[in-house]
Amino acid sequence: MAKKKRGDKPVPVRETAPVAADDTTKAGTAKTDAPGKKSLWKSGADLVVLLAGAVLVALAIKAYAFDVYLIPTGSMETVLHGRPDGGDRILCSKLSYRYRAPERWEIAVFEFPYESARRNDFYNISAQYEGQNFVKRIVGLPGETLAIARGDIWTRPESEREYRRIVKPDAVQRGLWQKVYKEDFADIALPELEMFWKVIGGETVLRAGGPLVLRAGDESVRMDYRPVVPAGERRDVMVELPGIPDRYVLEQPVQFRCPNVLSDGQPCGHVYVRAVDTHNIVGRCPRCGVLNNETAVIFYHRRNGLPGTGRYGVSPTYAPQGEDVGARQADYHFVPDLRVVSDVTLENASTSIAFTIRDESRYVQAFVTGDGRAELRINGAPAEATHRSLAPVTPGRRHRVEFYVVDGSARLFIDSQTTPIFDEPVWNDRRPAPRSLPRASGVSLLAAGGDVRIDSIVLDRDIFYYSGWEQDRGERFPQVGPSGEVFVSQNAFFPMGDHTVSSFDARSWGPVDLGLLRGPALAVWWPPERIQRIH
Secondary structure, eight states: OOOOOTTOOOOOOOOOOOOOTTOOOTTOOOOOOOHHHHHHHHHHHHHHHHHHHHHHHHHHHHHHTEEEEEOOSSTTTTTSOOOTTOOOEEEEESSHHHHSOOOTTOEEEEEOOHHHHHHTTOTTOOGGGTTOEEEEEEEEOTTEEEEEETBEEEEEETTOSSOEEOOOOHHHHTTTOEEEEEEOSSSOOHHHHTTTEEEESSEEEEOTTOOEEEEESSSOEEEEEOOEEEETTEEEEEEEOOSOBOOOOOSSOOEEEOOOBOTTSOBOOOEEEOOOSSSOOOEEOTTTOOEEOTTSSOOOOSOOOOOOOOOTTSOGGGSGGGOOHHHHHTTOOBOOOEEEEEEEEESSTTOEEEEEEEETTEEEEEEEETTSEEEEEETTOOOOGGGEEEOOOOTTSEEEEEEEEETTEEEEEETTOSSOSEEEEOOOOOOOOTTOOOOOEEEEEEEESEEEEEEEEEEEEOOOBOOSOSSSSSOOOTTSOTTSEEEOOTTEEEEEOSSGGGOOSHHHHOOEEGGGEEEEEEEEEESGGGOEEOO
16 A cells, blocks of 8 residues: 655545435335334333333322322421311321331321321210321320420430430421510501500600611610410400410401491401411501500310300401300410510620529520620520620621520520530429419510610410310310320320321321321422422
């Protein structure tokens, strides 16, 4: 082969001629079908196979891995929203409990223990529950004795004699708060504010549009929350009750008729939705603008079906589920586990604000100062070294302070941080006696050393677990003994609803066999605005 000389032009590569579509190969094979017909036939067959495979995969996932359930009732408010006409749709894992044991405070799906309920001679058992799936929170684990006292859960393992109070993790607790009071000072005057707060000392400034300013010079300023309620049948008479009560949780918006008398002597009578969420306690009439707050406190009574009288100039729907406020007043009691969240600005490094949560005759205080110090005091005693810490606080800058006492422990957060500045046990109580109820509770704010600007205040309460034996009157839970105790065997668990004032759960039909567990609830996947992970 001759060598290629420099400068020679490259020889072009000759392409072979294309073979016509209707030609045959040298081996004499027949020509194939037209591409269009082959593609159409093959595409249809592939589509059928694809759909069949997708259906099989979906069925396999539903049977062995995941499933979707609808929440039809409000027994898991406020974490899961349920309505008879359709509530949250949740995703449940069927694989989790194959590899691990159920954990306390998990929300789980399980089959209703129909046979067990029949053996226990449950008074309200119905064949309609057989085979139904329920969604509740696991509060009692296998092999322990569970007790319900003063709204908290107490447990005693088989190997121990003393009960201990179970503290809910913060991730779980955040879904359980029930709103008591919320104010951003945008449309409230000082006389209206003083219907909820008693201000002592110093000077309080509240201009149109807010914020609230506590001017604490040489004298400190204290604000005590004091809810007001209607007394008797006169709407204009208010009775002061210290503390935060156990409020009835409204599951549906409630219509109210405005009782305001206009300048011409005619009643306003405008009907509007006053409870736009489950815990709103105050509303302003959109027609005449009057602040209707005569129902600032809604009492709760254990018995349902009491007649609603339509008192105080409002419609009979004022009383949830037909219950009467006057009849519920006799069973008024307090919830000691509270939270206060406030947006505050401290004037200088010497300014401080203290949040106080009271329980009976004792109290816990969280101090936050403008120079970046935080301190926890119990019953006014000087804080221990472990109760002092540094806080990310700067004078003149607005900070969100969150302080709560729940299940005997106190936690303090600043600016929505995930790790609390304090997470300390404050009450080392023994299990309370049966039928005991808290007698007082409340929240106070104390400003000292300069001006404290408050842009918002939110008060919440924890859920209150009932055993059915708190009072002489009221509903009895047949599976809970007079001392509030329930024994959970080694192959069972004890589930309860978060909305404990109206939850059909194990307090009525007893512990549930572990074999009936479907799996833990992972997330809300519908409706879109409610998509979230479940704790």
